Amino acid sequence: MTIRLNREANREVNSEAVTDVTKNRPRLWVSETRQSLSQELHNRPSVQMATCSTVSHIAVRINQDQRGKEFQQLCTLCARYNAPPPELDACCYYQHFTGFEIRWERHLEFSSYTFIRKGVSEALFDSFAIEFVPQQWFDSLVGELVSAVNLVLSDEPFSDTSLFQAFENYQVFGSTVASGRANVFTSFRVHSDGFSRVYIQSSALNTYQAGRLVQRLLEIETYQMMALLSLPIAKALSADVAQIEQRLVAINQSMASTKDADDGEMLSALSHLANQTEQILADISYRFSATDAYYELVCSRITQLKEQELNHKERLSEFVTRRLGPGVKTCQALTRRLDALTCRIERASGLLRTRVDLSIEQQNQKLLAAINRRGEVQLRLQQIVEGVSIVAIVYYSMSLLDYVLNALASVDLALDKTLVKGISVPVLLLSTWLAMRLLLRAIKKHTH
Structure with missing residues (x-):
């Protein structure tokens, strides 16, 4: 009894000592900027995932005007499962619903919904995590669907024939990733259910490693779709840029053969071409810059996979380099064409202005000579x-x-x-x- 009392007394003394030391410590004022930046580093934490899980992931492109309706739809889903809704200004929301987990993340141009369910079916891609969500809720989603992926994480290996059938007879790309601890298979195709499919076979990944691997694969699928949004724009604008280039060539050729009286018309035509070019550059600048940024993210995520060859299959990085790379380079080439076209128009305008200035100077010299002659006559x-x-x-x-x-x-x-x-x-x-x-x-x- 005495020993116990002594221990309690010592504990009280130590507590008072700690309190006294804490009182003497300096306290710093934390600004809102510092607090928000620190919080940003901890947003969107990695998911920890069981070895046998199914994941459904969709990415929806949303503009600023649609954010309010998106928030209401998310709150509707939370109410259906009696879950607390996200905060009004939240950029991410993670919650366990009945039977599955949802992860919602808001990005600059799109929002992503990830549904995770423990357990897998016997047949590959026979059931998905998204089956718990009502179809009516999906039909009411606001925005443009950019990416949709069904992913299966399992420790059970499948034969090439089973994989071929599971991916609906499409070519299957595969790699050994995570320093040999997992195998990844995908077709990079949109299947009959409207989803892409990814299969991860591993029994050596812990929950954290599995979550990081799943996140990288989902980001690769989403970011490569976002990167390709510029490709249709580049193809549509190529004909317009070619017409501007042809008109510029025609103006340059006519500059050597036309008279000074046509210089004003050519300057007006060059000014019109410059306005067209600048308008195109202004329209595509943001979209094409975003394409470069998304492509860099895809390449970064591919590098983080640490791929190795698997059964002579074409690796994921080879597909991205061979398929996504040319599309991005097409957009970059159009940007370079427009930049070069702008420089050529400026040079042609400069040459024509020099020609006009020389013509005006010659006219001024003739006028001054006539004035001098008139002055001499008046003097006489x-x-x-x-x-x-x-x-x-x-x-x-x-x-x-x-x-x-x-x-x-x-x-x-x-x-x-x-x-x-x-x-x-x-x-x-x-x-x-x-x-x-x-x-x-x-x-x-x-x-x-």
Whole structure:
């Protein structure tokens, strides 16, 4: 009894000591940004899966306007199975329903639903986890279905004949993955039930490894479909881009043979081509960038599988490289064509603008030359007018001088009128010319 009391007393003392130490520790204020970023790292945890399980996975492409209806549909499913609904702003939801588990995840462009059920049927792909969900709920799903996969995880091996029949006589691709601990088989086809099919045979994976492997395979199927969304767009735009290229070639050829009068029309045509090209680039920029990102994710997930050859079957990575790779490269090639086309249009526009600028400069030089000639003519006319004006002034001055001399003769001053007039003419000419020069100089100085 004494020993027990002593232990309890020591426990109380230690608790008080820990409390005192905790009180003395500094506490940091955690911002909302830090808290949200830390939480983001722990979103979408990996599933732990039993060795014998069936999985049904669907991915639905949804825009922002459809998010509210999607949330309501998920809440409807939760209510059907008496399960708590997700939070309004949740980006993922994991819940055990009666007979199966559901994992809902919201991504930037799509949402995924994964249904997991323990146990497998005797015949491969004879039953699926999605069978517990009512068809009416699937019919009301909002958005565009991008991917649908039925996956079976079992430790029972099947013969090639059984696999061939289970995959509805399609070619079966297979690999040994997870460092030899599992075999994966798939056809990469959409089967008669509308689902792709994947079979994992393994007895060496623990629950965590099995969950990670299943997640990678489902992501490969979903991301490769998302990556291929750009391919129909690229094929549809190839003809339009080819027409723009042909029109640009025609404009470049006509630039060497047309007259300057057509430069304005060609500049207008180049501007129209530039607008078309920029509009196409603006329309496809996001979609094609997303394709590159999804393709990188697919390649990353394939690498994480650590594939090895299995019974001379074509590996999953070989199929992705041979089939998905060219589709992605087609989109990348179209982007490069548009970028090159933009540069070519800019060069052609620059050359044509230089040609127009040179033409305008030549016209300006001709105009300046004409103005200079007109100025020279006006200067000569001005000089002639000045000369005539001087003569006129001298003429009228001599007339006034004649009146003066007649007046002086009336008072009997002996002056020789002819001599006086003869001497006065050069004096009047010189003085009038000097006066005109001084007047013009004063006017020029005032104007400047």
